[in-house]
Amino acid sequence: MPRIIVYTLLILTLLAILPPVVIAQVRSKPNPNLPINLIQDMDLQAKFKAQSMNDLFSDGRSQRVQVAGTIARGEAALDTHFNQGVVDGQWASSFPERLPANMELMKRGEGRFNIYCSPCHGYSGGGNGAVNQRALELVANADGPVNGTVWVAAKSLHDATITIQPVGQLFNTVTYGIRNMAGYQSQIPVEDRWAIVAYVKALQRSQDAALNDVPTDKRGGL
Numbered sequence: 404m405p406r407i408i409v410y411t412l413l414i415l416t417l418l419a420i421l422p423p424v425v426i427a428q429v430r431s432k433p434n435p436n437l438p439i440n441l442i443q444d445m446d447l448q449a450k451f452k453a454q455s456m457n458d459l460f461s462d463g464r465s466q467r468v469q470v471a472g473t474i475a476r477g478e479a480a481l482d483t484h485f486n487q488g489v490v491d492g493q494w495a496s497s498f499p500e501r502l503p504a505n506m507e508l509m510k511r512g513e514g515r516f517n518i519y520c521s522p523c524h525g526y527s528g529g530g531n532g533a534v535n536q537r538a539l540e541l542v543a544n545a546d547g548p549v550n551g552t553v554w555v556a557a558k559s560l561h562d563a564t565i566t567i568q569p570v571g572q573l574f575n576t577v578t579y580g581i582r583n584m585a586g587y588q589s590q591i592p593v594e595d596r597w598a599i600v601a602y603v604k605a606l607q608r609s610q611d612a613a614l615n616d617v618p619t620d621k622r623g624g625l
């Protein structure tokens with residue numbers, strides 16, 4: 404190989420090492436200067452840093468205590484009673500404080516139940532909704548699994564294993580689903596899920612009432 408090429412290659416190799424070496428050397432020690440910031444975005448802005456002084460307030464602190472009656476963004480999700488139906492690791496036996504169970508909630512629940520739950524569980528909650536009836540028909544007329552699957556009937560909400568459930572557990576089932584039933588977290592807002600629970604409780608009561616539960620003048624002479 405001609406010497407000139409060898410030397411050129413050697414010089415080029417040495418030159419190529421230079422930039423990384425310079426960069427490494429500069430980066431190795433702290434530099435008090437701000438970096439060159441061509442596009443500012445919000446990198447440099449007026450702000451008070453944690454633990455710094457602020458003359459605006461009489462106590463001179465820039466960090467302020469939380470304003471009474473407010474919550475931090477996202478903190479509402481920490482209310483497990485409202486969001487999961489769980490209080491101290493147990494199923495909640497009451498409605499969330501901010502959502503009193505009254506007639507208005509019940510009416511809302513009736514509407515939502517009829518839309519979202521009755522197709523499978525039936526209007527009265529007995530488990531005989533239209534979807535269930537159609538599925539039973541398909542299964543009865545087939546000689547094996549339909550579309551490779553079998554039908555798991557929606558449960559009767561008057562089943563003794565369900566009537567004893569606390570409201571929190573029902574809310575949890577509606578929210579996250581259970582076994583073969585899907586959850587309704589994404590379709591039904593939290594308040595409406597509680598409304599449905601109120602209505603389910605009323606439905607259960609309607610099928611399991613004693614004579615004493617009926618006002619005397621409505622007993623038809625019984």
Ligand code: HEC
Pocket residue numbers: 516519520521522523524534555556557558560565573576577581582583584585587599603
């Ligand atoms: C697509 C049909 C379908 C819809 C719609 C549906 N469910 Fe279900 N549900 C089921 C099935 C199926 C089961 C039984 C699941 C199993 O046992 O695998 C069930 C079970 C339940 C149970 C019993 C849980 C337990 O502890 O055993 C409750 C309570 C319940 N559903 C409430 C509701 C409510 C309230 C709604 C309306 C928001 C609803 N379901 C909508 C199909 C449905």
